[in-house]
Amino acid sequence: MGQGVLVAWVWLAAATFVAGCAWRAWRYRRAPVHLRWDLYPVAHEPAARRAYGGSRLEDPEYWTRGGRRSLAGELEAVLAEAVLFRGVWRNNRRVFWASLPFHWGLYLLVATSGLLAASSMLAASSWAIGLARLSGIAGGLLVAAGALGLLALRTADPGLKRYSSPLDRLNLGAFAAVGGLGAAVALRPGGMEAVSRAVGALLAFRSPEAPALVAAHMALAGLVLFYFPFTRMVHFFAKYFLYHDVRWDDRAVVAGSAMERRLRGALDFGISWSADHVGNGRTWREVAADGRAREERRQ
Amino acid sequence: MSPRGTTFASAREADAFMDEHQGLDVDALLPLPHPYDDWRDTAIRPLTEDQRGRYEAGPDGVSALRLPRPSGEDERSRAVAGFLAGLQKLLSAEDNWTFLQPLMLSLENCVQCHTCSDSCPIYTAAGRPEAYRPSFRPEVLRKIVDRYLKPGGSLFPGLRGLDVKVDWAQLVRLAELSYRCTLCRRCAQACPMGVDNALVTREIRKLFSQELGIHMPELHEAGTVKQLETGSSTGLNPAGLRDIVEFAEEDIAEKVGRAVKIPIDLAGAEYLVLHNAGEFLSWPENLQAFAIVLGEAGVSWTLSSELIGYDSVNYGLFYDDVQYARIAARHHAAGRKLGVKKLLIGECGHAHKAIMAVAERLVPAEARVPAESALVLLEDLLASGRVKVDPSRNDFPVTLHDPCNITRSLGIVRPQREVLRRVAPRFREMEPHGVDNFCCGGGSGFAVNSSLNFPDWRVRVAGRVKFRQILEAFAGEPAGGGKKYVCAPCSNCKGQIRDLLEYYQAGERAGIGYGGLVELVANAMVSVPEGFLAQ
Numbered sequence: 001m002g003q004g005v006l007v008a009w010v011w012l013a014a015a016t017f018v019a020g021c022a023w024r025a026w027r028y029r030r031a032p033v034h035l036r037w038d039l040y041p042v043a044h045e046p047a048a049r050r051a052y053g054g055s056r057l058e059d060p061e062y063w064t065r066g067g068r069r070s071l072a073g074e075l076e077a078v079l080a081e082a083v084l085f086r087g088v089w090r091n092n093r094r095v096f097w098a099s100l101p102f103h104w105g106l107y108l109l110v111a112t113s114g115l116l117a118a119s120s121m122l123a124a125s126s127w128a129i130g131l132a133r134l135s136g137i138a139g140g141l142l143v144a145a146g147a148l149g150l151l152a153l154r155t156a157d158p159g160l161k162r163y164s165s166p167l168d169r170l171n172l173g174a175f176a177a178v179g180g181l182g183a184a185v186a187l188r189p190g191g192m193e194a195v196s197r198a199v200g201a202l203l204a205f206r207s208p209e210a211p212a213l214v215a216a217h218m219a220l221a222g223l224v225l226f227y228f229p230f231t232r233m234v235h236f237f238a239k240y241f242l243y244h245d246v247r248w249d250d251r252a253v254v255a256g257s258a259m260e261r262r263l264r265g266a267l268d269f270g271i272s273w274s275a276d277h278v279g280n281g282r283t284w285r286e287v288a289a290d291g292r293a294r295e296e297r298r299q
Numbered sequence: 300m301s302p303r304g305t306t307f308a309s310a311r312e313a314d315a316f317m318d319e320h321q322g323l324d325v326d327a328l329l330p331l332p333h334p335y336d337d338w339r340d341t342a343i344r345p346l347t348e349d350q351r352g353r354y355e356a357g358p359d360g361v362s363a364l365r366l367p368r369p370s371g372e373d374e375r376s377r378a379v380a381g382f383l384a385g386l387q388k389l390l391s392a393e394d395n396w397t398f399l400q401p402l403m404l405s406l407e408n409c410v411q412c413h414t415c416s417d418s419c420p421i422y423t424a425a426g427r428p429e430a431y432r433p434s435f436r437p438e439v440l441r442k443i444v445d446r447y448l449k450p451g452g453s454l455f456p457g458l459r460g461l462d463v464k465v466d467w468a469q470l471v472r473l474a475e476l477s478y479r480c481t482l483c484r485r486c487a488q489a490c491p492m493g494v495d496n497a498l499v500t501r502e503i504r505k506l507f508s509q510e511l512g513i514h515m516p517e518l519h520e521a522g523t524v525k526q527l528e529t530g531s532s533t534g535l536n537p538a539g540l541r542d543i544v545e546f547a548e549e550d551i552a553e554k555v556g557r558a559v560k561i562p563i564d565l566a567g568a569e570y571l572v573l574h575n576a577g578e579f580l581s582w583p584e585n586l587q588a589f590a591i592v593l594g595e596a597g598v599s600w601t602l603s604s605e606l607i608g609y610d611s612v613n614y615g616l617f618y619d620d621v622q623y624a625r626i627a628a629r630h631h632a633a634g635r636k637l638g639v640k641k642l643l644i645g646e647c648g649h650a651h652k653a654i655m656a657v658a659e660r661l662v663p664a665e666a667r668v669p670a671e672s673a674l675v676l677l678e679d680l681l682a683s684g685r686v687k688v689d690p691s692r693n694d695f696p697v698t699l700h701d702p703c704n705i706t707r708s709l710g711i712v713r714p715q716r717e718v719l720r721r722v723a724p725r726f727r728e729m730e731p732h733g734v735d736n737f738c739c740g741g742g743s744g745f746a747v748n749s750s751l752n753f754p755d756w757r758v759r760v761a762g763r764v765k766f767r768q769i770l771e772a773f774a775g776e777p778a779g780g781g782k783k784y785v786c787a788p789c790s791n792c793k794g795q796i797r798d799l800l801e802y803y804q805a806g807e808r809a810g811i812g813y814g815g816l817v818e819l820v821a822n823a824m825v826s827v828p829e830g831f832l833a834q
Contacts, residue, residue, distance in 0.1 A: 054713050267663070
């Protein structure tokens with residue numbers, strides 16, 4: 001691959017990643033307000049209630065009291081899931097031992113990329129490169145080990161194997177290669193300096209003239225970035241919606257609020273379900289009102 | 300019971316599998332503790348030859364739907380086309396605004412890590428058969444969406460794991476398997492992503508119902524349709540309600556030695572009490588206990604004789620948004636008509652969720668009435684001293700079953716425990732409990748399905764973990780001595796626990812009985828002669 005092509009490829013991959021993720025997030029965000037489907041414990045309940053999963057519905061006339069929301073509770077829950085993988089630790093210990101290093105490694109590789117971008121723009125960049133080397137080695141090894149662990153589970157465990165496609169396994173292999181190559185680059189004398197120069201060139205739309213190992217790493221990382229938004233890996237941001245917009249969404253409908261306006265609008269949506277009892281061609285409002293009992297119809 | 304691949308690659312393979320596995324292996328079921336060490340389950344009855352000739356069954360040989368076999372290829376093809384059309388509607392903002400966002404999120408972000416698997420009491424009780432894994436049904440639907448609805452879906456299906464074929468056999472499996480999940484949502488609670496495979500299962504039910512008219516007859520024809528037609532899923536009409544109330548008042552007078560009024564259509568009352576009408580017929584002592592407690596406390600309350608206004612049931616919650624919306628609107632309308640300040644939801648789990656939470660975003664503000672849980676009011680009446688109790692009246696072991704729709708779906712956990720602490724000195728928790736509870740196995744309409752071989756499956760498999768929990772809660776108590784009480788503040792849960800105790804002969808073998816919460820309160824009331832529960 002010529003290195004001019006590498007510039008174009010990495011930029012195309014990055015743009016696809018950003019646009020693809022933004023598109024998917026926009027789809028989730030623009031979806032109509034749904035009916036309540038919260039699930040307890042809800043993290044923003046006050047600590048005393050959160051401890052056992054209680055809600056404001058435990059109070060007499062709860063609708064007159066307003067809801068107290070604990071931001072600290074949400075932060076604690078988010079950090080426990082995103083950093084400590086509490087749910088996997090509690091319910092799936094085998095996957096935990098592969099998933100935790102894999103994700104921690106990814107966090108470190110993202111940090112490494114930031115440090116390298118900073119180092120390419122700073123005059124005195126040795127500290128950034130030094131840090132990037134450390135995080136690059138640790139991150140690369142953790143990603144590679146985690147991805148290989150997950151690959152082993154998806155190959156050897158009969159349950160997981162049955163639900164894993166060849167593409168899933170290729171994807172884990174690609175992550176293992178990205179991590180392994182990243183660690184190899186960081187371990188080579190002068191490797192991170194070369195990456196820093198290459199990143200600077202990429203940011204300036206210049207040919208990076210990078211060593212073969214660095215170029216291979218960038219090309220492969222670009223491939224992963226390119227297809228990432230079209231996979232289930234977008235859970236890294238979709239989790240926000242799954243928790244905040246569904247699981248913890250206990251918002252009351254306030255008169256005159258934007259939510260109320262959206263809900264009233266939804267009642268005027270057309271309905272085209274075909275089963276006899278639905279009676280299609282009308283709006284939700286009309287169909288819901290058609291719940292008259294036999295005796296009422298006679299009147 | 301473990302087919303190759305996730306989706307039974309061909310109908311032939313699935314048929315062969317079904318022939319081979321007529322019925323689950325009951326020896327693989329979760330073992331039960333003492334005094335059931337020597338317990339041997341009887342087999343789940345296979346469908347008779349006549350039934351198999353008429354009805355389709357799931358891959359486990361069980362039929363929840365009594366789905367008629369199609370008459371020919373035309374009918375099968377129409378069903379497949381209808382299913383795919385319905386799937387498109389399920390993913391449209393207009394036709395499915397009610398749950399589109401959670402559905403999209405849960406369809407697109409499950410990574411199949413199987414963290415949810417062991418949270419499912421049906422999957423674990425049955426010996427972990429693949430078809431019961433909580434992520435199995437949703438994964439079949441995901442593959443169908445990716446293969447049939449998304450651009451390029453037929454490209455490299457093997458590489459992408461889209462080994463799925465939509466044919467009649469696939470529809471039967473999906474429809475039946477959507478009724479091997481009680482929608483208890485323990486799997487959703489375990490999922491680190493927040494994916495809700497129970498919601499996807501409900502959406503599958505909804506697609507079949509709203510597009511193809513395929514539903515569990517007990518939920519639809521004998522459930523929501525009957526309720527909309529006659530006023531109650533039990534078939535109870537307003538005249539019947541008045542008879543029941545009259546009888547209940549006579550019964551109360553005999554029990555407590557004084558007249559206690561059960562008001563009907565009292566305009567301007569503080570509370571319109573909404574009971575599951577199943578209580579009136581199967582557990583009238585629940586209605587009576589509420590009347591005694593509310594009467595003593597001087598609460599202003601009433602029942603409604605308005606059609607649907609006297610039955611809190613809304614089975615639409617389990618399978619169909621259209622039917623759900625129709626009934627939810629009527630519940631609130633009954634309250635508006637009487638001009639009450641609040642709706643009070645009696646001991647019915649799904650009614651709590653349907654009326655207190657889900658309806659909030661469906662019934663416009665001007666048509667809604669605020670709704671409160673009876674468990675909360677009972678706690679308040681006891682804490683404030685408006686109802687005087689002598690807890691020694693309930694000097695027997697009591698444990699609490701948490702209805703999923705009250706705890707996990709609404710976060711109402713503490714009030715019922717506070718009530719029990721005041722009226723049941725020998726109360727002990729099941730483990731796990733509260734929002735981590737296990738479903739009774741009768742959830743999402745299972746408790747009212749008593750057709751073909753589904754009840755066999757329901758008590759042996761769906762309720763197995765709950766029964767084990769009940770036994771464990773009473774471990775240490777003499778097996779045969781005295782009565783032990785499983786408190787289940789939910790009509791459907793009570794129905795399921797009744798059937799569990801009967802199948803496992805728990806009355807005879809372990810002295811275990813069951814009932815609601817308010818009955819324990821009435822039994823402990825100082826002003827009520829001793830023995831309310833025994834009568």
